[in-house]
Amino acid sequence: MRYISTRGQAKSLTFSEVLLAGLADDGGLYMPEVWPEISREDLRRFRDLSYSDAATEIIGLFTGSDIPKAVLRNSLNQAYGSFRHKAVAPLYQLSGTDWLLELHHGPTLAFKDIALQWLGVVFDYVLKRKGERRTIIAATSGDTGAAAIHAFQASDAVDVFVLHPKDRLSEVQRRMMTIVRAPNIHNIAIDGSFDDCQAMVKAMFADDDFRSALKVSAINSINWARILAQMVYFITSAVALGAPNRALTYVVPTGNFGDIFAGFCAERIGLPVAMLAIANNDNDLLTNLLSDGQYRARKTIATSSPAMDIGNPSNFERLLFEESGRDDAQIQNWMAALGCGEGFEICPAVLQNIKRKFTAASASKEEVATKMRTIYEDYDLLVDPHTAVGLVAMEKLRRSRAIGDSVVTLATAHPAKFPELVKAATGQRPVLPARFDDLLGAQEFCTNLANDLDQVKSFIRQHARQE
Numbered sequence: 001m002r003y004i005s006t007r008g009q010a011k012s013l014t015f016s017e018v019l020l021a022g023l024a025d026d027g028g029l030y031m032p033e034v035w036p037e038i039s040r041e042d043l044r045r046f047r048d049l050s051y052s053d054a055a056t057e058i059i060g061l062f063t064g065s066d067i068p069k070a071v072l073r074n075s076l077n078q079a080y081g082s083f084r085h086k087a088v089a090p091l092y093q094l095s096g097t098d099w100l101l102e103l104h105h106g107p108t109l110a111f112k113d114i115a116l117q118w119l120g121v122v123f124d125y126v127l128k129r130k131g132e133r134r135t136i137i138a139a140t141s142g143d144t145g146a147a148a149i150h151a152f153q154a155s156d157a158v159d160v161f162v163l164h165p166k167d168r169l170s171e172v173q174r175r176m177m178t179i180v181r182a183p184n185i186h187n188i189a190i191d192g193s194f195d196d197c198q199a200m201v202k203a204m205f206a207d208d209d210f211r212s213a214l215k216v217s218a219i220n221s222i223n224w225a226r227i228l229a230q231m232v233y234f235i236t237s238a239v240a241l242g243a244p245n246r247a248l249t250y251v252v253p254t255g256n257f258g259d260i261f262a263g264f265c266a267e268r269i270g271l272p273v274a275m276l277a278i279a280n281n282d283n284d285l286l287t288n289l290l291s292d293g294q295y296r297a298r299k300t301i302a303t304s305s306p307a308m309d310i311g312n313p314s315n316f317e318r319l320l321f322e323e324s325g326r327d328d329a330q331i332q333n334w335m336a337a338l339g340c341g342e343g344f345e346i347c348p349a350v351l352q353n354i355k356r357k358f359t360a361a362s363a364s365k366e367e368v369a370t371k372m373r374t375i376y377e378d379y380d381l382l383v384d385p386h387t388a389v390g391l392v393a394m395e396k397l398r399r400s401r402a403i404g405d406s407v408v409t410l411a412t413a414h415p416a417k418f419p420e421l422v423k424a425a426t427g428q429r430p431v432l433p434a435r436f437d438d439l440l441g442a443q444e445f446c447t448n449l450a451n452d453l454d455q456v457k458s459f460i461r462q463h464a465r466q467e
């Protein structure tokens, strides 16, 4: 199995090369050259498999001979051994036709753990095989940084630098990162916003000398391996609920479009899916795009679901590539227009293709708070603000008959990760699982730096073991 770039100008790579590269040289995103297929019989067979065993079969279709099957199986067993639910991604039934898919049973209580726990293991395997080291640099508004730190803290082939905006994260989010003490983990608090952190990471990736000297890798949601790992729970949950004989709708709280694109990939390889519903907060570019076809990157608006505060969802490029019939010249034009700050209009035929499988709705802060309260009143259940965005979108789409029955909404974070917001909406303070008892008392390890690219670069050069 080889991978090609959505912009058509980079050379094709193997899975392990794509894993380490993240972004393609031409600025595009990697996609499988051909789609493998799973049959209806395979889907029926998955019903009797554990999560890791199903993951081995599904992911194995895309890694081919690059990762030996036994290594793949071990890596997945190891990754999901740290989850506190035997099913890894269990379903919670809300009504006769509605479920939540709980993706927050990992070490940092958000769905990012599902992909990153596996990335940590498979990175180590690939790097040991090559005798290489790597430097991972990431910006986080909360969940990605914590998941990456917990995934790579035992790795001696990878150094991790996570930039977060000082004083902008919840205390729980910050401490999940800063209490980790390991020689390869570096927390950097920047005097600035998340956008400032992100801009610095982008600048470091664009600096060829810096990138090759430090062997920098990207593990943000454009990394194909993350999409791949996220495909698995769409398939295991659908199978548990009757696939292939039943097609479900998935409502996905969406930020960078990685999670819902994984659902698209699952459908692409053979899973029957009724609809994929994008749930947006006030950063609702994609909800508007489905009605007017206009793609205009915007400044982000701060909401109660910060992991979805994204004004330019990078993985959407992958969908445009697929739905335009893999027209890489068209993608180049669109992305060039976006790069000049202009935006672009999706041609009607491509928009029509997208609308065949996708629908969308958005939720305001007030609607999210009301939803958290009514879910608590009706089901005695606390949900986090991201999950509540999904539930608001689900209700709106059902009312307008854009989706039918049999709906799975993805629960992307544990409510205890956002205790203040949940308490304000419901009057109940969600309790952190007992394994976090030391979280609020433990010592923090973090370096505070100015919003200054040169300072950050020299700190990374000093502390990365690559040099």
Ligand SMILES: *Cc1c(COP(=O)(O)O)cnc(C)c1O
Binding pocket: 110, 111, 112, 143, 144, 221, 253, 254, 255, 256, 257, 258, 259, 260, 307, 308, 386, 412, 413
């Ligand atoms: C990252 C994240 C999302 C958004 O996922 P994307 O793949 O970026 O669309 C939603 N909810 C939570 C809790 C997240 O951490």
